[in-house]
Every structure is written in structure tokens, then in C-alpha cells.
Amino acid sequence: MNSQVIASDLLAELQCHGVRWQGADGLARKGGAGPSDHKALSLGEHTAMVPMLNTASLDSPYSAVPDASGAQALIFREGHEIGRVELPRVPRFYGLSTDDGIPYWKIATLHSRDVLATTLLQHCIRKNDTASACQFCAIDQSLAAGKTIARKRPAQLAAVAKAAVALDGVKHLVMTTGTPQTPDRGAAILCESAAAVSAAVELPIQAQCEPPDDDRWFTRLKDSGVDSLGMHLEAVTDSVRQRIMPGKAEVPLTRYFSAFEAAVKVFGHGQVSTYILAGLGDSEDAIAAMSERLAALGVYPFVVPFVPIDGTPLAGHPKPDSAFMQRLYPRVGASLRRHGLHSEQIKAGCAKCGACSALKRHE
Ligand code: SF4
Structure with missing residues (x-):
């Protein structure tokens, strides 16, 4: 070896x-x-x-x-x-602040070695009611701890992106968002921010959101400068979706699939991806079958081991055992190869970065 x-x-x-x-x-x-x-x-x-x-x-x-x-x-x-x-060094852009005194690290953070990541809206409608919240999610904790700000404005993000490229050589940007009340599910604020960043600096962008109400948002996102899109299933079996993320499960899998199909037409084969958290209760066969179905559509199934986060309802949930992951990765990798998907071909985003998973080495 x-x-x-x-x-x-x-x-x-x-x-x-x-x-x-x-x-x-x-x-x-x-x-x-x-x-x-x-x-x-x-x-x-x-x-x-x-x-x-x-x-x-x-x-x-x-x-x-x-x-x-x-x-x-x-x-x-x-x-x-x-x-x-x-261990990574402290990024140089972390030393800068906006004119009104907000440190840049509260606006976006460095992930892995060369990814800039931000959550545009640090609140999510799914969190309004504990009965509907995604059980694994800690989106409110960093805000409560004063480590981020509730809403990142497009101009703020553009300034941080420009600095992170110039000072730290970041290669792509991941923009996610808590889901707002609006039917676009956050696509509008993703468009605004992508447009501002693209005008300021050359940096490939992945946007992440729930499927919006109208597929025309995919074209608007692309026209605003978004290169790749993530719409995250997290869990793949209906019973697990209902148990772990009851609010998000109200959006049926059929809607995710119609959105995937429409988004692939706009962004291209392999430029649309989804996060799947292994270890929440979906079987190995269910995740492998879903990955095959997604890959056949041109959607990259980014399978990641679930991590229990303190302060969430799943803090005491068992971690996936490493044997489970070692059996699953090659099966997902075979689907990627069968359908011509590769992280290196993705322009921006989590599946390109790959640091939260060991899937890359099974491509
Ligand atoms: S895979 Fe996504 S969430 Fe994980 S470090 Fe990379 S960009 Fe961040």
C-alpha cells in the first residue's frame, strides 16, 4: 500500500x-x-x-x-x-474587519484548505418549532455564541471573498442559507450574493438551498454567477426523513427529483449535488440505491458520515461505524464511475472539496 x-x-x-x-x-x-x-x-x-x-x-x-x-x-x-x-494556519483574511467593525471571520470562514464558506441567513424556518426542526442541525448555535452574524449582506460577502482570494488563495465559495419563509427557499438572497461576489472577484460559487417553488430560479442563480448547486436530501428513506427532519420532509422526494432534473439542465451534468448523511438510520442498500438513482440523473451524491453535534437532539446518537462507511463508499464510488461523475469536474462546492467524507478516494 x-x-x-x-x-x-x-x-x-x-x-x-x-x-x-x-x-x-x-x-x-x-x-x-x-x-x-x-x-x-x-x-x-x-x-x-x-x-x-x-x-x-x-x-x-x-x-x-x-x-x-x-x-x-x-x-x-x-x-x-x-x-x-x-493543522491549518489562521487565514490572513481573519485579521480584517468591515468599516463598521464586523470581523471578516464572522461573515465567512475557511473550510478545509481552500474553501470559503458562509451561511447567508443564520436562521431557518424549520427551527421555529422544535417539532419540525432538523434534529442534526446546529445553525443557531454559532449565532448564539456570537461567532457569526444573522444576515450576511452581499457587499460584506463580496469584500470578504475578495480578501480571501487575495490573501489566502481560496479556490471556491460555498454559500448556504437557513431556509426563509419565502417560497424561493433562499434562492433570491443567494442570487444577490452571487452577483455581488462575481462582480468583485473571480471565484467559482456553489449555492445550497432547498428546492425553490419555481424552477426558473435555477436560471436566475446561474445568471447571477452560481456555478454549481447543492440541494441536500440528508436522509433518503421516507421513515428516516419524517423522524429526523419532519419539517424538511414536507418537501416530498418527488419534488427533489423534479428539481434535480431541472437544475441539471441548467448547471450541467455533475454540477448539481446533494449531501447524504450516513448513520441517521438509512440502510446501506437504501443509500447505495439512492446514490445510483441520483448519479444516473447527473447529480453527485455526496455521502458523508453523520457527526452528532452537541446541543442538538442527536447529540447522543451513535456515530456511523467505520465498517459501514467502508462498505458504502465503494458502492457509491461505483455509481459515480458508471455515470461519469468526478469531484474534480465540479466547479465549486462540498463535493468538490470532499473534506467531510472519504468518498473522493473511491471515485
Ligand atoms: S465538504 Fe463542504 S462543509 Fe465540508 S469542509 Fe468542504 S466545503 Fe466545508
Whole structure:
């Protein structure tokens, strides 16, 4: 086995189990959308977002101890040193603030090595009522902790994007949003922000939202500068959708599929993707079958191990076991190959970045 394979195997293993972090919480972020309670760890050219700050990682056999420089950490398994990983440096753009004093890191953050990520609206209608909320989501926590602002304005985001490209060499932008009350499901504010960023800097953009009420939004998003689109299923079986995300499950799978089809026509084969959280109760067969169906449509199924986030109803939910993920990844990878999908061909977004999953190495 070559060292590249060993590196990505180790990162995939750490990602499933989590790691007990033995340093100050430094760069990492509690709560929020995307990889909350994670740190980016790199081994050679591989980078993975690894859960470290959540309670679920406390029973991991792995621990990490940062060195004095803060640039590297030693990884231990049950007390035995097994490797050394690099930690990301603090991005230079984090040192800047807007004229009215908002630090740039509250507007967008660095994910993995070279992705700028933001949540345009840090509130979601699904959160208005605990009975309808997505059980895994921590979108309100980073706002409550004062680590972000409720609404990122297009001009603010454009300024941050420009700085992050110039100072830190970011390669693409992920823009997600909590779902607003409006029938466009956030597409309008994604359009405004994409237009402002595109006017300020050359940076490929992925937008993420629920399927909007009208498929014409896909063309509007594209015309505003969005290169790739994510519409996230999270869970694939009706019973799991109802249990884990009752509000979002009101949008039927049939609507997701009609939206996927319409979006692929606008953005192109492989430029539309969906996040699937493995470990919420969907069987291996259900996720593999859904991935095949999506891939056949030209939609990239980005399968990610579920991470229980502190402060959410699923904080005590078991992590997916790594054997489950190791069986699932090659099956999804076979669908990707069968239908000509590859993360490198995606212009922007989570599936291109890939750091929250080990799927890339099974493409
Ligand atoms: S895959 Fe990359 S861009 Fe997406 S949430 Fe994970 S680290 Fe962020």
C-alpha cells in the first residue's frame, strides 16, 4: 500500500471515530451549518474535516496533541503514537474587519484548505418549532455564541471573498442559507450574493438551498454567477426523513427529483449535488440505491458520515461505524464511475472539496 493510501485511510478512520483534542479549541468552531465541531487535519495532500470538539468524540480511541508551534499535532491511538498531521494556519483574511467593525471571520470562514464558506441567513424556518426542526442541525448555535452574524449582506460577502482570494488563495465559495419563509427557499438572497461576489472577484460559487417553488430560479442563480448547486436530501428513506427532519420532509422526494432534473439542465451534468448523511438510520442498500438513482440523473451524491453535534437532539446518537462507511463508499464510488461523475469536474462546492467524507478516494 502506498503512503497516499495510508494517509487517506487514516484520515477516513479519524473522521468516523472523531478525535479527542488535547489542546485549546483554537481555530475550530462550535455549532453552525456544515462541519461543526470539526478541525481540518492534513496529511500530505489530503485534508479531512475531523470531528473533535463534540461529546461523541470523547469515546474515540484516537487523540490529538498539538505541538508547541501549533502547526502540527501528534495522533495517538489508545496512547500509542501513530502519526503526525498538519493543522491549518489562521487565514490572513481573519485579521480584517468591515468599516463598521464586523470581523471578516464572522461573515465567512475557511473550510478545509481552500474553501470559503458562509451561511447567508443564520436562521431557518424549520427551527421555529422544535417539532419540525432538523434534529442534526446546529445553525443557531454559532449565532448564539456570537461567532457569526444573522444576515450576511452581499457587499460584506463580496469584500470578504475578495480578501480571501487575495490573501489566502481560496479556490471556491460555498454559500448556504437557513431556509426563509419565502417560497424561493433562499434562492433570491443567494442570487444577490452571487452577483455581488462575481462582480468583485473571480471565484467559482456553489449555492445550497432547498428546492425553490419555481424552477426558473435555477436560471436566475446561474445568471447571477452560481456555478454549481447543492440541494441536500440528508436522509433518503421516507421513515428516516419524517423522524429526523419532519419539517424538511414536507418537501416530498418527488419534488427533489423534479428539481434535480431541472437544475441539471441548467448547471450541467455533475454540477448539481446533494449531501447524504450516513448513520441517521438509512440502510446501506437504501443509500447505495439512492446514490445510483441520483448519479444516473447527473447529480453527485455526496455521502458523508453523520457527526452528532452537541446541543442538538442527536447529540447522543451513535456515530456511523467505520465498517459501514467502508462498505458504502465503494458502492457509491461505483455509481459515480458508471455515470461519469468526478469531484474534480465540479466547479465549486462540498463535493468538490470532499473534506467531510472519504468518498473522493473511491471515485
Ligand atoms: S465538504 Fe468542504 S466545503 Fe463542504 S462543509 Fe465540508 S469542509 Fe466545508
